Amino acid sequence: MKRIAAGIDMGGTNTTVGLVTEGGECLCEQSFRTHDSASFNDFISRVVTVVNNLRNGLDGSFSLVGAGIGAPNGSYMTGEIVNAPNLRWKGKLPLGAGLASALGVPAIVTNDANAATMGEWYFGSAQGMKNFVYITLGTGLGSGFVVDGQLMLGNDGFAGELGHVTVVSSGRQCGCGKRGCLETYVSAPGLRRTAFELLANSLTSSALRSYAYDSISAKIIAEYAAKGDQVAIKAFELTGEMLGMALANVVALFNPEAIFLFGGLSKAGNLLFEPTKRHMEENLLFVFRNRVKLLPSGLGNKNAAVFGAAALIWKELDKK
Structure with missing residues (x-):
């Protein structure tokens, strides 16, 4: 059988x-x-x-x-x-x-x-790795940590909640009840909110101004960023900055070989990967610089x- x-x-x-x-x-x-x-x-x-x-x-x-x-x-x-x-x-x-x-x-x-x-x-690009971090980017930010060949679970099985570390004191309201959680900035809804805050606080011309808040998606923002829309590009820059700084902290704690990004937001490719990698490297201790790979998931769709x-x-x- x-x-x-x-x-x-x-x-x-x-x-x-x-x-x-x-x-x-x-x-x-x-x-x-x-x-x-x-x-x-x-x-x-x-x-x-x-x-x-x-x-x-x-x-x-x-x-x-x-x-x-x-x-x-x-x-x-x-x-x-x-x-x-x-x-x-x-x-x-x-x-x-x-x-x-x-x-x-x-x-x-x-x-x-x-x-x-x-x-x-088991089935993707982390096969054979003993130390890596996996980040899922969609309506929220999920994360998993493999440390020394073991999936990190913690005392109650809830370890590794990177999406709910506080990155802005008294920041955006999170669905978990806290304020300023990373996922309120680094997620599809977080990207959308960042874009609309940029629109509200500047007079920069942008195709995004023709959209109502509820009708815009991370995919639409990515499409306009790829066409050179400066507000859309800035939204990804700020999102990558938040994620990159958080990942620098992760590297300092866990010293992973690689960090994988998966989920709808990661499909924006270099619009997200480039600023994330840049801000991560800028905030790493010297011993970690240029040693941690930032990769897309090997599982594709x-x-x-x-x-x-x-x-x-x-x-x-x-x-x-």
């Missing part, structure tokens, strides 16, 4: 389930809206139904050996989701235990950024969290 693992990427909007081989091939996947389920138990049942439907679509030579789940505020230590701000179900949610019981196989939970980190480590969630199972089986 050929072994497969279910990789489950649970987001605040959508949940994606994929069946992944040990070699990193996703044989099939299906997505559904997370909050279409009225209760958390209904959500568990929906995931189980999708996993079983996908299994039934394969021939009988495949055996499901486990399910890995990347979830917001997911704890590797307990298998629970703990008060995720973007989920309607609050408190401690027994995700791992519920899926293990329903599927009859081991289930391992971690947070979504750690799952994506595992995907890069693949769902890193699905692959990484499945990799949780392969990693656990490797221990045995």
